Amino acid sequence: MELMIIGGGPIGIACGLEAHKAGISYLILEKGPIVNSLYNYPANMQFFSSSERLEIDGIPFISKEAKPKRDEALEYYRRIVTSNQLNINLFEKVTSVRREGEGFTVETDKARYHPGNVVIATGFYDLPNRLGVPGEDLPKVSHYYKDPHYYACRKVAVVGASNSAVDAALECWRKGAEVTMVVRGPEIGQRVKYWVRPDIINRIEEGSIRAFYNSTVTEIREGDIRLQTPEGPRVLPNDFVLALTGYRPNFDFLEAAGISLSEDEKRLPAYNPESMETNVPGLYLAGVICGGMETHKWFIENSREHARLIIADLLRKKQADPTQKPTR
Incomplete structure (x- = not known):
């Protein structure tokens, strides 16, 4: 497998779509249902963004009002996953990611994987302040x-x-x-x-x-x-x-994977904004996880582009080294 995507939210799904189009073998791991974080939003929540700003891969998002509600978003992202037959494992929680040799070992509560590259797109909604x-x-x-x-x-x-x-x-x-x-x-x-x-x-x-x-x-x-x-x-x-005092990324998980974080209160992870690759070769970040404690900086509408940047970087690496073989 060339790419493991950790997190089945909108940005993780966007990464899966880009990988599928590029012919890159991938697997998305989501610890809950499809777009688990959105599922746990308040039942009547209405998004700040309009529906077109929540679209991924140019797939139209039609909502009753300009600003869609939670149930409409759940339906939209679910249909993207099922209609495109994305390769996704639900209710499988990742416990660790570590660089080993030319790839990674990713352990979950159900299995162990050895992808060549990893994207962490886990958001920040799981750990309350x-x-x-x-x-x-x-x-x-x-x-x-x-x-x-x-x-x-x-x-x-x-x-x-x-x-x-x-x-x-x-x-x-x-x-x-x-x-x-x-x-x-x-x-x-x-x-x-x-x-x-x-x-x-x-x-x-x-x-x-x-x-x-x-x-x-x-x-x-x-x-x-x-x-x-x-x-x-x-x-x-x-x-x-x-x-309801806000939430934060899982910094312990990022540091255990080898990602460097800034030492100030912002706890910004290190990554190249042109490729989204972190200081760990082959390990990428996508979505709001990139903002550290500045969770208000990244949204679906301005981080969906991360998927394209990551897959473009993987394709550049493959072209530079045609003999590169994906791990299992």
Whole structure:
């Protein structure tokens, strides 16, 4: 096999499509269902991008509205996989990648592979940024939000002020939850979807949703949460906590594969932007994983080009060394 693609999200699928067109043998490994990260998005989520910006390989994405919703995206990417009969193993989690000889050894929870090259396109949605406070592991705390019905008629604290936090706060409130937002900064995030930000600000100003700005959670208990606010400590009755404070790439996985990361807080991985090849020969990055902690820098629309760059580099290498043989 010439190429192993780790991650079956939109960018991993795009890499598979490019490899298929180029006649490069490949396998995509996805630890969950097709586009696992999108599957775990909130049920009613609407994308910031319009449908044409989510397209891959020029395949039209037709949606009811200009900005598609989660279910439409799931259908779009699923049809691409099935219609093109992409070579993909689902529900197979990669545990390690290491360079050995002229290729790699990739181990999963089910098998061991020896591809000639590897693309890591795993995104960043799997590891939440934890609050690091007592009680964070209580059953009532979640770092992911799915559906507002579960929280109806309950006291819900939403920690964060990004798109996911704002969507959760508004949807839960509209289903009858008593919602309190805990925001570390002085305002709702500036990158919140432009058609949603005025809505949450108005709900806060009218008192429908309570917000504590410049505040942090200091402890979570069974029946309440404790905050540190500009006015001092506060204790609020509470049934559920949605800690939607963002997510980060799996840096341990990248470093174990030999990829160099910057030593500052950005943790940027080393790669050549013209080929997407890292400091490890034959090991490539694609998609939002390239941004380190700057998870807002890369999206489907501006990283789908990574697939073309990677396959073009592999073809250049094959032309430079026609005797090169793929490993098994």
